[in-house]
Amino acid sequence: MSDLNNENKNMPEKNNETGKNLSGDSDKNNKPGMSRRTVVKALAGLPVLGLFGHQLLKKRNYDLEKREAIVKELGLDKIELPASNYGSGSNPGDLIRVGIIGYGSRAHSLARSLGFMHPDEVKSRNEQGTLKEWLDQEYLNVALTGICDVFDQHTENGLAVAENYIRPGGQNAPKLPVKSYRHYHEMLDDKDIDAVIIATPDHHHGQMTIDAAKAGKHIYCEKSVANTEDEINQLYSAVKNSGVVYQLGHQITQNVIYQQARELIKRDMLGKVTLVQTTSNRNTSHGAWVRHLNSQGNPKPGNAKSIDWKQWLGNAPYTPFSINRYYNWTLYFDYATGLIGQLYTHEFDAMNQILNLGIPKSVTSSGGIYFWKDGRDMADMLHIVSEYPERDLTLLYSGNLSSSRGRGRIIMGNDGSMEIGNNIMINADRNSSRYRKGIESGLIDPGSPMISYNPGAGQIDAVTSATERYYASRGLTTTTINGRRVDVTHLHLREWINCIRDGSTPSVNIDVAFDEGMACVMAHRAYVEKRVVQWDKVNKKIV
Amino acid sequence: MRETSFTKVQLSSLLLLRFLVGWHILYEGAAKVINPQWTSLDFLEESQWILSGFSNWIISNPNVLSAVDFLNTWGLVAIGLGIITGLFFKAAALAGALLIFIYYLNSPPLIGMEYALPSDGHNLVVDKNLIEVAALIILALFSTSKIFGLDAFISNFKRKDKLLNE
Structure with a gap:
């Protein structure tokens, strides 16, 4: 640089029409201080910055206005959820x-x-x-x-x-x-x-x-x-x-998005809901309840001496000790109802908590053992159709244990559909009459979510990117409360403990459990008996 | 570089590149500042190749993750400002090159690496991150900030100091 400075020392100030070096010294004379022209040049970035700021504000206003317009049009500006007292450090109560x-x-x-x-x-x-x-x-x-x-x-x-x-x-x-x-x-x-x-x-x-x-x-x-x-x-x-x-x-409904989903449905955002689809796909041996081997492939511990087999069997039909049955009990109808008792029950609960479905009028189930031919009773392909004629609604469940493709959990109405994963996505229906104006004006794009609710942010985000959709499919083991990640099972147990203390009613109380239990038993019987199973509302009986 | 001498067009092109890259980086930062939902979690979860272990470590520590989010967001803003205004330009451009190279290393479009996040166009080995890294290195080497940047004031101040000492 010093050479460069020396070279430039005798250059006239305005010789830069033909060329410049990048040291910044070319248009300065050797006197300390800067000419006005040099100062102006040095500030060249500022107009760019100004333009940037202008565009940034414009973009932000656009986003906010669009969000507000959608939120207002949908009547969502007044949604208020009860604040959680989780983690407030208040006295938990008696031991x-x-x-x-x-x-x-x-x-x-x-x-x-x-x-x-x-x-x-x-x-x-x-x-x-x-x-x-x-x-x-x-x-x-x-x-x-x-x-x-x-x-x-x-x-x-x-x-x-x-x-x-x-x-x-x-x-x-x-x-x-x-x-x-x-x-x-x-x-x-x-x-x-x-x-x-x-x-x-x-x-x-x-x-x-x-x-x-x-x-x-x-x-x-x-x-x-x-x-x-x-x-x-x-x-x-x-x-x-x-x-x-x-x-x-x-525990699934402890996720705060379920409260939100209930609110959104109450506001009739989806129009008339006629179809609800829930699914569960898995494609691992553990996911298909083959669990008698440990992660190294060796048999898990336990034998006829160390396990009280008679007590384990309880009221189930007698069978000689079997380590397979001990660990893989979910596969056999003597002990469980297969996919229904393990996964469908969660899915049913999720939808029941949002839509207050109750016991269906009739249930049909179909499927079979198409992949895991290991002597199990459990169907690895199962479809359950539960009808609610009084509500004009069908709950469709589809479970599969040989594909891990996610198929989501979707509530469909004539004005829009809601997908519930770890957040909520609502798409307007392209043929909706309610949203026709919004769609025509370009405010609402039926091809991408109109509303998403992300519990982490605690606010409704009406403008979402395509990638958000992808994350909606993630699992439901934790939720976010007051900016913290919290285990939903912990919240579910906490609710139970708090109800024991203050005598209030937990979310999956005995009445809810009765409905959900009956809905599952109906689904199981429909599968086993290969017939349409009905609920006799008057006599509270499965027929 | 000593003998380098540029025509006006060449210089203007360098300046244009500088403003474009600076704008892009500044907005990457600003968008994250504005969006309270933003976290690097999703990006880091996707991390493959040589930095995946490091990324997993970040994700598994909530405190580290929030520190990384903070540094990344404000780092981008500072780098973007530095590049556009030409203040501490070389440092800003090189820091930007390093930061974006880290993004590249987390999700390079190498054969056999597949990502769940949608990619920006079609890429093989080279993606826009890598090109931006190269652009930043070039910008740092052919620094325009001592003419068209606040660094001019700094070098002027230094020169004054030097002359006074002589």
């Missing part, structure tokens, strides 16, 4: 002592959502840096004081979890002794247990719920409600007569 019946993998997740984690998992999460997120989960003032399982190894696992004091609530959390029970009746007889979580295979749910209600224990029962109509009727009256708080393990 509640919880026992878990059936400590398998689902119970393990439930314990985690309740605020209890196995020391090994604490260690690995600490290494991954994800422990803090869990420790920040709201402390529920719950003690896990009882574990019941028919397999020693599961019981020990549960005890290690319950006795681990690294948990939300920290060292101040009560350190109560944890008992193990070989039979759930012993747990139900124990005065030191206030509430139970039932996470056994499905064939126990009915009887256990009845017994727990009779013993006066509050109940959080994993889906399904029960496998038969009789059991549902019995457990319904047992719970109703006992006054205990019952919550069914359909």
